[in-house]
Amino acid sequence: MVHLTADEKSLVSGLWSKVNVDEVGGEALGRLLVVYPWTQRFFDSFGDLSSPDAVMGNPKVKAHGKKVLNSFSDGLKNLDNLKGTFAKLSELHCDKLHVDPENFKLLGNVLVCVLARHFGKQFTPQAQGAFQKVVAGVANALAHKYH
Amino acid sequence: MVLSPADKTNIKTTWDKLGGHAGEYGGEALERTFTSFPTTKTYFPHFDLSPGSAQVKAHGKKVADALTTAVAHMDDLPKALSALSDLHAYKLRVDPVNFKLLSHCLLVTLACHHPAEFTPAVHASLDKFFSTVSTVLTSKYR
Numbered sequence: 001m002v003h004l005t006a007d008e009k010s011l012v013s014g015l016w017s018k019v020n021v022d023e024v025g026g027e028a029l030g031r032l033l034v035v036y037p038w039t040q041r042f043f044d045s046f047g048d049l050s051s052p053d054a055v056m057g058n059p060k061v062k063a064h065g066k067k068v069l070n071s072f073s074d075g076l077k078n079l080d081n082l083k084g085t086f087a088k089l090s091e092l093h094c095d096k097l098h099v100d101p102e103n104f105k106l107l108g109n110v111l112v113c114v115l116a117r118h119f120g121k122q123f124t125p126q127a128q129g130a131f132q133k134v135v136a137g138v139a140n141a142l143a144h145k146y147h
Numbered sequence: 148m149v150l151s152p153a154d155k156t157n158i159k160t161t162w163d164k165l166g167g168h169a170g171e172y173g174g175e176a177l178e179r180t181f182t183s184f185p186t187t188k189t190y191f192p193h194f195d196l197s198p199g200s201a202q203v204k205a206h207g208k209k210v211a212d213a214l215t216t217a218v219a220h221m222d223d224l225p226k227a228l229s230a231l232s233d234l235h236a237y238k239l240r241v242d243p244v245n246f247k248l249l250s251h252c253l254l255v256t257l258a259c260h261h262p263a264e265f266t267p268a269v270h271a272s273l274d275k276f277f278s279t280v281s282t283v284l285t286s287k288y289r
Contacts, residue, residue: 031267034267034268034270034271035267035274052268052271055267056267112255113255116254116256116258116259117258117259118262120259120260120262123255125178125183128179128183128252129183
């Protein structure tokens with residue numbers, strides 16, 4: 001369970017309402033693949049990932065980033081029950097996708113960097129703190145069903 | 148992990164563009180680290196950690212100056228950072244996990260203030276740079 005104060009909840013929902021979830025999703029996933037290239041191991045079928053430009057422009061990366069972030073967005077509506085919200089996805093990532101949960105932490109931090117880039121000074125230390133709690137909560141929820 | 152020539156160029160170019168704000172960014176990165184990762188405060192029981200603290204700003208400038216030195220000596224970081232490496236190993240003994248936390252907050256600070264500069268390629272190079280510096284600073288731990 002994620003414990004956000006009332007102020008933190010307000011910061012998160014306030015900023016998130018201004019996020020273009022589809023675009024930010026593509027950017028976050030793209031940056032994950034560029035900054036931590038070993039994460040490309042899950043995306044052999046995505047085609048050209050040979051350079052930062054190729055990755056960021058890759059339509060499959062954009063589409064998948066959109067999917068991932070829309071799912072994350074659902075989580076934001078259920079901060080009191082992230083484990084329940086992500087239970088099925090957790091099973092999928094373990095049993096079918098075989099994704100090391102470390103990757104969820106990497107993506108969470110990349111997402112924070114993307115939000116910082118978009119929001120600039122509005123992304124105050126307090127706002128960052130709130131989002132760090134959220135991404136950690138989502139990462140834990142996605143890892144919860146692993147066995 | 149090795150810094151490529153392209154990485155070094157990215158890092159030098161970006162650091163030059165900070166326009167004398169590096170010290171300020173160092174302080175902000177520390178503030179972000181303390182706010183987002185409260186366990187990091189355990190290394191500073193002797194500091195005033197309230198927002199705007201002069202001690203945090205001064206310490207941030209120290210950190211930024213060391214990074215500026217590192218940028219100028221990327222071809223020989225172990226030598227350039229040797230004294231700091233000794234300090235962290237024998238006196239400060241900051242657990243290695245914390246270098247990642249500060250590095251992340253340095254990236255966030257730079258992303259906030261220089262969004263156009265913070266391209267995916269620069270993001271990657273900076274992450275590698277901070278990781279390399281962290282490795283050097285913890286290299287004498289045991």
